[in-house]
Amino acid sequence: MPAELPLKNQVALITGGNVGIGRVTAMELARSGVQVVIAGRSRERTQPVLDAMAALPGAPAPLFLPLDLASLHSVRACAAQFLALSLPLHLLINNAGLAGARGLTEDGFEMAFGVNHLGHFLLTQLLLPTLQQAPAARVVTVSSRAHKRTPGIDWDALRRPTQTRTGIREYAVSKLANLLFSAELGRRLAGTKVSTYSLHPGVVDTEIWRVVPQWVRPLLRLRGLITPEEGAQTTLHCALRAPASESGLYYADCRPTRPARNGRDMALAQELWQRSEAWTR
Numbered sequence: 001m002p003a004e005l006p007l008k009n010q011v012a013l014i015t016g017g018n019v020g021i022g023r024v025t026a027m028e029l030a031r032s033g034v035q036v037v038i039a040g041r042s043r044e045r046t047q048p049v050l051d052a053m054a055a056l057p058g059a060p061a062p063l064f065l066p067l068d069l070a071s072l073h074s075v076r077a078c079a080a081q082f083l084a085l086s087l088p089l090h091l092l093i094n095n096a097g098l099a100g101a102r103g104l105t106e107d108g109f110e111m112a113f114g115v116n117h118l119g120h121f122l123l124t125q126l127l128l129p130t131l132q133q134a135p136a137a138r139v140v141t142v143s144s145r146a147h148k149r150t151p152g153i154d155w156d157a158l159r160r161p162t163q164t165r166t167g168i169r170e171y172a173v174s175k176l177a178n179l180l181f182s183a184e185l186g187r188r189l190a191g192t193k194v195s196t197y198s199l200h201p202g203v204v205d206t207e208i209w210r211v212v213p214q215w216v217r218p219l220l221r222l223r224g225l226i227t228p229e230e231g232a233q234t235t236l237h238c239a240l241r242a243p244a245s246e247s248g249l250y251y252a253d254c255r256p257t258r259p260a261r262n263g264r265d266m267a268l269a270q271e272l273w274q275r276s277e278a279w280t281r
């Protein structure tokens with residue numbers, strides 16, 4: 001296994017670091033000496049993590065930036081606030097996500113697609129020049145094996161409110177988009193100092209399914225849940241240890257893993273990229 005990257009003076013921005021997998025990831029990065037910037041919807045709900053990070057001996061001061069991924073305006077404001085800090089950026093961790101929430105984002109995209117993919121797509125584009133200035137940088141995007149549960153991407157459905165009652169089908173599309181985005185970003189950045197990884201964290205005991213109907217929740221639990229501490233390990237592996245030569249790959253259990261056929265469809269990845277670019281222009 002490759003050695004851990006040197007972490008002194010490194011800066012990481014993580015979305016949704018206040019709870020769940022993101023909280024553990026943020027804490028572990030801070031414990032390793034990384035300066036962590038948490039971008040999220042609520043400073044109040046993030047304060048306990050910021051306090052815990054600040055209390056770590058020798059840890060650089062953590063920061064919070066407001067970010068609602070359901071609003072492209074908010075994504076632009078968050079990126080602008082980060083750039084105004086004049087910090088370097090070595091790690092961007094696109095972790096935030098929702099499942100089961102229904103409706104449209106502020107900009108008229110299906111909720112799961114807009115938050116899980118499109119907001120992160122724009123955030124990454126806006127921060128890419130800063131990532132490219134670092135001696136080595138990584139973009140880690142938390143996808144899911146749920147990407148296997150969709151036969152493809154219905155482009156028209158992305159402009160309509162969530163159709164299914166559980167939102168599971170739409171969640172699967174958004175997680176396929178996460179994976180394809182990371183693969184295409186890796187392809188575009190081949191030969192540069194920025195590498196990209198997407199991953200399935202495991203089926204983790206978090207609040208991600210809090211808004212799905214009550215009757216679905218026991219079915220999700222039947223699959224056996226791992227702890228957020230266990231669930232953060234593949235993100236941390238991709239952020240700190242995965243070789244740059246594996247840029248663009250999809251990981252599970254801290255190893256590169258073969259995605260479903262749609263997840264390997266680079267024509268689909270390019271079409272998603274072009275449409276995402278047009279939608280966020």
Ligand SMILES: NC(=O)c1ccc[n+]([C@@H]2O[C@H](COP(=O)([O-])OP(=O)(O)OC[C@H]3O[C@@H](n4cnc5c(N)ncnc54)[C@H](OP(=O)(O)O)[C@@H]3O)[C@@H](O)[C@H]2O)c1
Nearest residue numbers: 016020021041068069070095096097144203204206207208
């Ligand atoms: N749990 C699993 O079994 C599982 C499996 C596969 C993949 N994943 C993926 O793992 C990632 C982390 O999920 P988790 O399980 O840790 O869930 P979680 O505990 O529900 O955390 C989700 C995070 O996303 C944030 N978020 C949601 N909507 C947002 C928005 N509009 N703008 C900004 N932030 C937003 C939440 O912030 P608030 O506190 O403001 O809501 C929270 O910080 C997600 O990408 C998820 O798809 C999870």
